[in-house]
Amino acid sequence: xxxxxxxxxxxxxxxxxxxxxLRKLGIPEETIDIKVVEGKNKLYEVVESLIxxxxxxxxxxEDIDKDHPNTVFDRWCNKLQxxxxxxxxxxxxxxxxxxxxxxxxxxxxxxxxxQYLDRLRIIxxxxxxxxxxxxxxxxxxxxxxxxxxxxxxxxxxxxELIEKLRSQGFEIAxxxxxxxILRIILTEMPPRTFIRExxxxxxxxxxxxxxxxxxxxxxxxxx
Amino acid sequence: xxxxITIEGFRGIAQGCLKNFSEINVFIGKNQMGKSTIxxxxxMAGYLVTQFDELGRDRVxxxxxxxxxxxxxxxxxxxxxxxTSKPFVIKLYFDEYVLPIHFVMRQYIESYVEINDxxxxxxxxxxxxxxxxxxxxxxxxxxxxxxxxxxxxxVDVERLKRTFNYLEKVFLVDSTFSQxxxxxxxxxxxxxxxxxxxxxxIKIINESYDLDIEDFTYIPWIKExxxxxxxxxxxxxxxxELGDGIRYAIAILSAVVTAENTALLxxxxxxxxxxxxxxxxxxxxxxxxxxxxxQLFISTHSLETLQALLExxxxxxxxxxxxxxxxxxxxxxxxxxxxxxxxxxxxxxxDLRTIYKFW
Numbered sequence: 001x002x003x004x005x006x007x008x009x010x011x012x013x014x015x016x017x018x019x020x021x022l023r024k025l026g027i028p029e030e031t032i033d034i035k036v037v038e039g040k041n042k043l044y045e046v047v048e049s050l051i052x053x054x055x056x057x058x059x060x061x062e063d064i065d066k067d068h069p070n071t072v073f074d075r076w077c078n079k080l081q082x083x084x085x086x087x088x089x090x091x092x093x094x095x096x097x098x099x100x101x102x103x104x105x106x107x108x109x110x111x112x113x114x115q116y117l118d119r120l121r122i123i124x125x126x127x128x129x130x131x132x133x134x135x136x137x138x139x140x141x142x143x144x145x146x147x148x149x150x151x152x153x154x155x156x157x158x159x160e161l162i163e164k165l166r167s168q169g170f171e172i173a174x175x176x177x178x179x180x181i182l183r184i185i186l187t188e189m190p191p192r193t194f195i196r197e198x199x200x201x202x203x204x205x206x207x208x209x210x211x212x213x214x215x216x217x218x219x220x221x222x223x
Numbered sequence: 224x225x226x227x228i229t230i231e232g233f234r235g236i237a238q239g240c241l242k243n244f245s246e247i248n249v250f251i252g253k254n255q256m257g258k259s260t261i262x263x264x265x266x267m268a269g270y271l272v273t274q275f276d277e278l279g280r281d282r283v284x285x286x287x288x289x290x291x292x293x294x295x296x297x298x299x300x301x302x303x304x305x306x307t308s309k310p311f312v313i314k315l316y317f318d319e320y321v322l323p324i325h326f327v328m329r330q331y332i333e334s335y336v337e338i339n340d341x342x343x344x345x346x347x348x349x350x351x352x353x354x355x356x357x358x359x360x361x362x363x364x365x366x367x368x369x370x371x372x373x374x375x376x377x378v379d380v381e382r383l384k385r386t387f388n389y390l391e392k393v394f395l396v397d398s399t400f401s402q403x404x405x406x407x408x409x410x411x412x413x414x415x416x417x418x419x420x421x422x423x424x425i426k427i428i429n430e431s432y433d434l435d436i437e438d439f440t441y442i443p444w445i446k447e448x449x450x451x452x453x454x455x456x457x458x459x460x461x462x463x464e465l466g467d468g469i470r471y472a473i474a475i476l477s478a479v480v481t482a483e484n485t486a487l488l489x490x491x492x493x494x495x496x497x498x499x500x501x502x503x504x505x506x507x508x509x510x511x512x513x514x515x516x517x518q519l520f521i522s523t524h525s526l527e528t529l530q531a532l533l534e535x536x537x538x539x540x541x542x543x544x545x546x547x548x549x550x551x552x553x554x555x556x557x558x559x560x561x562x563x564x565x566x567x568x569x570x571x572x573x574d575l576r577t578i579y580k581f582w
Contacts, residue, residue, distance in 0.1 A: 004580040033581075035571050046571060049564040055581040 005032045005221065006050050007059040008043060012036050013176075014061060014109070014127050016192035020199035024207060025214060027221045032059065044079055051080065051102060059220065061107040063126035069093075069108035076106045093216060105220045107213045110175070117175060120159055124174035131179050131195055133210045134202050135186075144201045145187045145194075154185045161185075224518055225265070225389075225486060227316035230555065232303040233267070233326075234260040239555020245542035247509070249532055250522040251576050252548035257555050258522035261548070262395060262488040264313050265520060267301075269393040271324045271334045277394055277482070278403075278410045283332050289399040298332060303553060317386055320378045336372065343372045385484070392485035394478050398494050401474035404462055408441075408451045411477050420480040423511075427476060431503035432469055468495035472504050479511040486518045493525035505531035513541055529575060533566050547578055558582070 009015055015036050022032060037043045043062060050058050064072050070090060077088035080095050087096040095104040110125030111117065111133060117125070135141055139151045147154060158181045162172045172178065183194045199207065208214045229240045236257055250258040263286050270282045287296055299305045310325035325342075326334050335344035369387065373380040400407075415421050416439075425436050435456060441449045442459070452459045462470060471494055478487060492508065493501055505528060512519050523529060529545070536543040545560040558578075560568075565575060 003582060006581050035573065037571065045567060049567050050581075052564055053560050053568070053578065054558060055578075057581075 002031075002223070003056045004030065005057045005059055006055045007032050007034045007061065008037045008046050008050075009034060009061045010037065010040070010043065010063055010109075010126075013191050013195060016195050017127050017130070017199065018061070020196045021207070021211070021214075021217070022221075024199055024202075024204060025218055027218065031221050047076075047080070047104065051097065051104070054100065054102065056102055057220070057223075058102070058104045059107060059217075060104060061109050061127075063124075064108045064110040064112060065124050065126070067108075068112055069110075072108035073106045076104070080104060092219075094220075105216060107217070109213075116155065117178070120162060120178065122173060122175050122178055124176075126175055128175040128179035130211045131198055132175060132182065134198050134206065135182065137210055138202045138206045141198060141201060142186070144197065145189075147186045151186075154182060157185050158182045225315055225317060228261070228264060229314040229316075230260075230264050230312070231314075232306065232309065232311035233264055233313060234301060234303065235550060235553065236260055236264075236555045237303045237553030239550075239557070241546055241555075241557045243544060243559060244518070244520075245544045247512075247519045247521070247532065247536055247541055247543040249529065249543065249545045250520070250548055251524070251529065251545060253579075256548040256550045258548055259490060261546075262490055262520055262522055265315075265486060266393055266395040266488055267326070268313050268315055268322075268324055269390045270326075270332075271322070271336065272387045272391040277392060278400075278406050280406070285395070285399075289397060298328060301326070301332075302328075315390075317382075319382065320376055322386065338376060341375065343369075343375070389485045392482055393488065394482055394485065395488045395490070396475050396478050397490040398471065400478075401467075401471040404451070404470065404474070407474060407477050408462075411481050412451065414481050415477060423480060424473060424476045427503065427507040428469060428472060431472060431500045431507070432466075434469075466495070468497065468500060471495050472500070475504070475508065476511070479508055479515070479517065482517055483515045484517075486520060487512065489519065489521045491523055491525070491528075492521060493523060493528045498527050501525070501527055502531045506535050509535045509539055509541060513539060524576070526574060526576060529565075530569060533562070533569060536562065537566060545575060547575065549579060549582075 007018065009018060015034050018034055022029065037046050040062065043060060047058060047060050060076065062072055073090060073093050077095055080086055082097060085098045087098055093106045095106065096102070109127045111129040112125060114129060114133060116132070116136060117129060135151050136155065142149065142151045142154070158178060161181055162178065165172055180191065183189065183191065187194060189197060224244070226244050227240065227242045230236045231238055235255070239257065241261065250261055252258055267282060267286060269276065275281055283298065284296070287298055287300065299307050302311055307328045310327045312323060312325050314321055314323045323337055324334055325337050326332055333344065335342045369383065370380050373383040376383070415424070421439055425438065428434060429436055436453045437456065438454045439451055440454060442452055444450045451462045453462060453465060462473065475489060475492060492504060496504060508519070521532070532543060543562045545565050546557040547560060549556040549558070560575060569575060
């Protein structure tokens, strides 16, 4: 039997997202042990620790914020560089510690080129990008969420609300804030339940189209 | 301070090495992975200097008998796969030198230090009486002092003496120890009372278990036997009748308050302990160990023990290292986890006891 994978994510919403996603992709729950680490700096510390104690396979999921996914990967590669014993592969987003048989899969979270988010001037990208895009790509979710209108209507309403809030001096720049505005418009569910319900009720095919990390996650889990 | 140990052919370990020992060393891992064997190996190393420990226990017999008592005792179980034809070896690495201690089965078990094919051993009675050494070129055993060993090893004799003192006093505390309270009373309690260390034990026990013991005293009971009793405000109770957890705690504390400049080996301090009391006990052990310059080697299955050790060692600024042991076909693999990593990962919710699932 292969080892359990140690996964670290940035927040408890990310944890809920991955638990639902793994289930959806048919990856057994016990394959990946997810832990929540608050703060980016601590994320580095924890991954370094896991490497030091010889954990074989590690997944780190980090929000891209304002960066490109490749920039996030390069940052990790530079951080984990060890005397020429590290092999970074941008194509698979993996960092291998040669000789130690350890590998880190970096998952930059967020959609850097998303028209809806660009239009709304949402510059801080994260896991919530996927949730928003899933809503846009699979309109049937409005029935599942028991929303009386269409998702399109909700998104328009969210855009209006954001403009109104901005005119009142509130700074709305992250997809996390946008997702929560959408959530409040659509349903009374708390954030974790909302994320879980959306993933659980969206067909795998749609999820795979929207979330680029699915393939690498599956490969890594079943390696 | 002991820095490293290598074991060859002892008990279930065919070969294994643990490095980078610090002030507190914690062994975790599944059953049958060598945790107790490591403690026994360090305890056994004391046999080089003296056959008996501070409690008057014959080290070899104690190790053989402590797990299972039988009417007939065999010592071959000390050898890996009962292969008594060659010595088992416990190599101890101190700051500046290594002591490779060999154990052979003759009429009784003998131990000696072998360096460059030259063997040094203590006289049968007492190492202070002198050392014997035999080189390959020498016909027969030649009497010499341990100064000769220091000279041969090219180390400072005072340093070697300190190492011998360290080994002589190495003490193993386990559940069996707390069952032989008579030995504790006879061998250790006098030292405790003379130095009024009993006051500290009473304070710790009262705080840990929410009791109001006023004092300990000896009273004649049946025939001419004296028993150690705990005096409460309205009644006195024989220590034998106190709860298992309290008795084990008194046993551990008796060892920690009296030992100095040596290693204390504690097997599963959590035995019989309630979680709140356990935290107090761990705190007291660490505090006293620091005061008495004791190097601690602790085996545990308990998450609470681990967490308390991490918490209090950090507060007291004492270095701690965790060893997750794996034993595969006799080969011992000890994964080291340092204090900072252990604290960080434990706080995050990782259970270090099951960390092997990631390897």
